[in-house]
Amino acid sequence: xxxxxxxxxxxxxxxxxxxxxxxxxxxxxxxxxxxxxxxxxxxxxxxxxxxxxxxxxxxxxxxxxxxxxxxxxxxxxxxxxxxxxxxxxxxxxxxxxxxxxxxxxxxxxxxxxxxxxxxxxxxxxxxxxxxxxxxxxxxxxxxx
Numbered sequence: 418x419x420x421x422x423x424x425x426x427x428x429x430x431x432x433x434x435x436x437x438x439x440x441x442x443x444x445x446x447x448x449x450x451x452x453x454x455x456x457x458x459x460x461x462x463x464x465x466x467x468x469x470x471x472x473x474x475x476x477x478x479x480x481x482x483x484x485x486x487x488x489x490x491x492x493x494x495x496x497x498x499x500x501x502x503x504x505x506x507x508x509x510x511x512x513x514x515x516x517x518x519x520x521x522x523x524x525x526x527x528x529x530x531x532x533x534x535x536x537x538x539x540x541x542x543x544x545x546x547x548x549x550x551x552x553x554x555x556x557x558x559x560x561x
Contacts, residue, residue: 428460440474455492462499493528501535505542
């Protein structure tokens with residue numbers, strides 16, 4: 418539909434305050450329908466500018482998101498996956514572990530497995546970067 422195309426187009430913005438406002442709109446069903454909220458958040462997370470904004474938003478609003486959308490929602494798994502797919506640093510791993518600890522009382526519902534996979538994927542990404550960064554850097558220097 419036309420509304421879906423517009424919603425998708427808005428997630429492509431490179432302007433942080435626009436993306437941030439759009440994220441806030443997902444909490445208000447009079448602005449973005451509840452059934453469209455998680456796909457909107459996922460789309461913003463796929464944007465390189467939006468990804469860190471979404472991570473901050475999810476951490477800040479997890480309790481609200483969990484209450485509004487229900488822990489059994491399948492889209493929660495994709496939400497965790499989309500926001501953490503690029504994680505590859507010890508700092509991001511630490512944030513992810515802290516997020517898990519901070520929200521243990523709320524829980525993760527259908528996203529529990531996705532969270533565990535995100536932790537494992539982040540550890541694997543950290544290892545890959547540590548093993549391959551010098552090789553990739555050398556290749557770029559040799560192939561200017």
